[in-house]
Amino acid sequence: MFTGSTRQILTYLYVILSISAALISLLLNNKLAKELSEDEQNRLEIWAMATENVTKKGERVDLDLILKILQSNTAIPVILYDEKSGELQSHNIALPQENVQEFLSAKREQFGNKHHPIRLGELNQLLYFDDSYRLKQLRTYPYIQLFVIALFMGLALFALNRSRRAEQNQLWVGLSKETAHQLGTPISSLTAWIAYLKLKEMDPQLLMEIEKDTSRLEMIAERFSKIGSAPNKQPSDLRDVIVGTLRYLEKRLSTKISFSLLLPDYPVIVSLNKPLFGWVIENLAKNAVDAMNGEGVVTFSVVEKGKHVLLDVSDTGKGVPKTKFKRIFFPGYTTKERGWGLGLSLVKRIVEVHHGWKINVLTSEPGKGTTFRIVLKKH
Numbered sequence: 001m002f003t004g005s006t007r008q009i010l011t012y013l014y015v016i017l018s019i020s021a022a023l024i025s026l027l028l029n030n031k032l033a034k035e036l037s038e039d040e041q042n043r044l045e046i047w048a049m050a051t052e053n054v055t056k057k058g059e060r061v062d063l064d065l066i067l068k069i070l071q072s073n074t075a076i077p078v079i080l081y082d083e084k085s086g087e088l089q090s091h092n093i094a095l096p097q098e099n100v101q102e103f104l105s106a107k108r109e110q111f112g113n114k115h116h117p118i119r120l121g122e123l124n125q126l127l128y129f130d131d132s133y134r135l136k137q138l139r140t141y142p143y144i145q146l147f148v149i150a151l152f153m154g155l156a157l158f159a160l161n162r163s164r165r166a167e168q169n170q171l172w173v174g175l176s177k178e179t180a181h182q183l184g185t186p187i188s189s190l191t192a193w194i195a196y197l198k199l200k201e202m203d204p205q206l207l208m209e210i211e212k213d214t215s216r217l218e219m220i221a222e223r224f225s226k227i228g229s230a231p232n233k234q235p236s237d238l239r240d241v242i243v244g245t246l247r248y249l250e251k252r253l254s255t256k257i258s259f260s261l262l263l264p265d266y267p268v269i270v271s272l273n274k275p276l277f278g279w280v281i282e283n284l285a286k287n288a289v290d291a292m293n294g295e296g297v298v299t300f301s302v303v304e305k306g307k308h309v310l311l312d313v314s315d316t317g318k319g320v321p322k323t324k325f326k327r328i329f330f331p332g333y334t335t336k337e338r339g340w341g342l343g344l345s346l347v348k349r350i351v352e353v354h355h356g357w358k359i360n361v362l363t364s365e366p367g368k369g370t371t372f373r374i375v376l377k378k379h
Helices: 004-055 063-072 100-114 133-199 204-226 238-250 274-291 343-354
Strands: 078-082 088-091 118-120 125-129 234-237 257-262 269-272 296-305 308-314 358-365 369-377
Touching: 004 125, 004 133, 078 100, 088 100, 100 125, 133 204, 204 274, 234 238, 238 257, 238 269, 238 274, 238 296, 238 308, 269 274, 269 369, 274 296, 274 308, 274 343, 274 369, 343 358
Parallel strands: 257 296
Antiparallel strands: 078 088, 078 125, 118 125, 234 269, 296 308, 308 369, 358 369
């Protein structure tokens, strides 16, 4: 059983060998095609010389006789042009029912652009010729071969990419399930301690805040447990999910951070999983706070457009270079000294894999801020 790195090395080796084989094949075929082309031209020159020798014997030779001499040629398309009469005769060319001379005249010009015609000395005639069908096939074959090799290379790279994604998915799911499992025990202990503290008649306000944080931990454990599973999506008001998540965060962030909500005054119903999508809102908000170094405004804007809902999350932070618009969603990418680089990667996974929507960096300008856009489908 090959590991991921071994499969990657083997795939790259396969690609290199395929390219090398294709290039060698192309060079050999071009060499053979050139030799065959020269051979065909030599044959036609010999036939032209034979025709001239016939005329030197003093016998009257017409075009029919010349074409009979050329009867041995069964593959090379030729056109015989009489410079005096302008008459055209052909061999190995499929002729139309009408306008034969116009057709041959066009063919003569076409042949002349590819090969220099052979002059039949005293007869004042020119022999125009084209490549044989066999030669054309020989020249076309390498490109068909390259296409087939490129197709197989594409399939190999696609299989490698799918394999890597499958490994990443397994890693995500494994870590998430283990995290949810590890959180279960301390959460149960906290719940028991809260029940005990209630019996001791402690400050109700303090207990309420502890209960909120414990409920938050339970929700986080639930989120992790849902990674890798088909999410249970329910029709929900998008506004409620946004407001509910930000209300919890507001009390736990710096007072220098403020949230601006540009939401419709009517319900915006979409089919989503509340715990998971709440995680998306939370991660985008925290990402914006980090980008602003703990001071600024985060704006959440919701607009309906046809069958879709556009959710824009904007900050007044340091911005992202255009070259990194896609890279910031990669696992492990972070600009923080103490960061895992999983927040935006997790957001993308929840949005695109679990909900089938789209997320991207809409705009970003260094020193002015960034806007993320999520395109949701209406329920």
